Amino acid sequence: MAYKTLVAASSKPLILSLLSHSKSYGYQIIKNVEVLSKGELSWTDAMLYPVLHRMEKDGLIQSEWVVLESGRKRKYYTITQLGREAQAETRSAWLNVNHALELLWNGSPQLELG
């Protein structure tokens, strides 16, 4: 359960970070996340699309339909300015958490004890 919550909480920063590199579409996002997490995070469409739509509704990302050469259509998502600002915010928050955990597990933390 705790892991599930973590996955859910991380979905937004992951999507924003991916899109900050380049525009992308649903399946590509799923594939990239899978690769980046070494197969640990395997998102389904049922999980991804509601999140994408919510973020689009919030103005963090925007979408457009692109017709491919094969005639198939694909919906691409790009990050907005608001999205970049949000990404910066979430980045520092995640880094802070990461730093604290890193120190606790591998470093020599200066802790007030007793």
Place this chain on the structure above:
Amino acid sequence: MSNFDLKKAIASWKKSLWAEQGLEPGLIEELEANLLDRVDEYLEDGLEPKAAFEQAMEKSMPVNSREVANEFHKVQGQGNGKPPWQRNRYIWNRMPLHLKVAMRNLNKRKGYALLNIGGLAISLCVSVLIWIYVQDQSSYDQHYEDADRIYRVIYDVTLADERVPQADTGQPVGPALKANFPEVADYGRIRRIGASNTLETELFKLESTDIFVADTTFLNVFSVLFSDGDRETALDEPNTIVLSESLALMLFGETEVVGRTIRYSGVKPPMNMKITGVFPDLDLHTHLGFKALVSYSTYFEPSDLANWMRKSYTYIKLDENNNIGSVRAKIPGFKVKYLNPVFEPRGGEANLIFQPLTDIYLDKPYHGEPYPHGSQTDLKILTAIMAFLLAMSCINYINMATARSVDRALEVGIKKTMGSTRSTLMVQFITESVLMALFAGILAILLSVVILKPYGAITGLNLSFAEFFKANNLLVYGFLTLGVGLVSGLYPAIYLSAFKPGVVLKGKFATSRKGFLLRKGLILTQYAISCIFISGILVVASQTHYIKTKEVGFAKEGLIEVPIPDDISLNHNALPFMDQVRLMPGIRSAALGNQTLHEYRSAGALNLVYEQSGAVKAALSYVYVGQEYIKTIGAEIVEGRDFDPKFNNEYTFLINEKAVEKYGWDQFQQLKWPGWNGDENWKCVGVVSDFNLGESYNEREPMILIHSNYPNIDAKIYIGIANKDLTGTLADIQVVWDDKFPGHPFDYKFVEDQLKALYASDELFLDLILLLGVIILFVTVIGIVGMISFTTELRRKEIALRKVSGASVKAILGLLSRQFINLMILAALIGVPVSYWLSEQWLNNFAERIDFSYWTHLLALPLCLLLTALAVGYHSVKAARSNPVEALRAE
């Protein structure tokens, strides 16, 4: 080689998504694009199309499409509640919304809502009160155990060609029925004794008319439980008496009185009686409200019990099969065996009728009933009124709701366009009517509480609040409220929900001719009902006035009746008392009589001899009266003379004009009577004018007045006072009374008061009808006020145009009122024949009745006109006086 068609599989998958209410087309397209990307990749990896599709499906949509739709609903943040496809579709779940809309609509049209609620509340309140009264009247004698197996035996006697069914039968009838018919499990006989009986203890002395003699088997038939004493043997011995608890309390101050003695006097010489039982006071709902039972052997000699002409009320109780049909089938044989030998020598015949116990109170009274009866006809009329009232209120609602159709058409159009179904709209309209009815129901209960006391005063129903609020009555309230709400809401719901949005939204809607005709029809019905009621009230009022003021044939004003004291040692003083009274100023005269003037007396058969035509068996009411009786009561001697003290009146009698007319005895001197035993020589000395015994609406019977100047215990002294100073004269008479009957109260009654008491039930009915009539009219007026307000609103523009074109206020008033007046005249044409027929039915209950008169029926018309004028007037004047510019500018 697999024959899997990938395109078809994807198309079919897509189709399944289309069926999902929460998935929009764009989203499905996006999901499809994603699926195709996955499938492509798996194909590139070398998977077969089928496996590629299945794997892609598994990865892409591990959950069903409904869950995806749910997720999207959450994301889109539409509504905080459940998504529409998850909401419950039952009516109850939509009720809060319907109620909200209904409240808004009521609030928007406050006046309209108030009129409807007010009218409906009055109707509901009155209907429930009528229902309670009808229930009360219909519940007589049902509390007795096995009431459905108990029957009263009616003696259907015909003597001298006159059929007189009597409530009481000869003594041997009961025992003979039990002996001959195995179906008869038991019988019981009971007889009311005397007009007045006195019970006396050291503590108290009281007079009661509710003392009966009952035989030993009476309590086998009637389940009167005892609170003290042994009910099996209580009536076995002579000189024993059983008392009700209230009587015991009055006489002894306590109820444990079994074994004690009481002094009785009345129809028998004073005697001591032993109390053998006490029973709790009887339920008031009984046709036989005795307060004390004296044992049969105290009153009847053994020889009486074999006499088929000595009568008592006889009841039989059938065995568990309760087969009264089988008993009835055997009565012809019983008649031949037992009744014919008794009645044929007397020139008559008798039959037996079995009357179910629970029907007695509301059946037409037979001759010699112990107590007054209720009237089934009155109850039917009241129930009809209740139905009419509710119908009127429903009509009002339907009228006003459909009249508002222009108002509601647009609403219906928009709602239908937005996806409302017809059934949803119908539920909404019915919710509105039910809500209105619920408000009315609550108001009706409050109203009932307010008028419960006055209503009780009119009807004699002494309902406490606790009795009124018992579950049964509240259930009726609930049932009527819901019923009226549903019934009155149904038609408007069907009518209003049928509007076509395409038509109404283009503004092409106009009130349909069908709806218009319906409303006219409904108003016509209301007018007709009102007309019938007004006529009904006038007929009942006229008849009641007629019977109250009708000449009874004697001077009832100032005529008093005083029973001779039951003290045998003083009885002989009655004659000197009367002599002295006759000499007093302002006294017409004083006389003895054995028959009270306010009680009907049935005819008996007398063998008379008329010189011209010989012996004749005549059916005559007979009374024993003393000297100067005719003068005393203020009747007239038409021929011959009164029982004048100047003459010898021994063996003389008088007959009345009715007897002369019926039997053709023009020469009264030729009429003789050999007495009951046939060996005496009585002579007729005159003819007296007809007068009534009992209710003035009874037919005046042929009568014989037999002279008897002996002051026996049954006799009463009548004194006719012609003096205006009644109080002074009575005080003077009292002085003489005290001298002649020391220690006995001068307990006189005015005959006029006794007669008035007879009309109490007719007056009660009149009061009720009057009250209900006023309410029905009120409800009708409410309906008309509602209708006219809508009509004027609809015709605002027309009125404005007419005014601009020069129409006067008068002309506009005429225009608006015309349709109502036409309707009313039509209603009167329908109502008058109906009211005529109904009032004839009611009036046929009276032997003496008012004649049909057009005015009572046609008077309803101007009265209705007046009410309509008042209802129409206000709105019409308002519309006619309004500024036409405002109405025209509204477009």
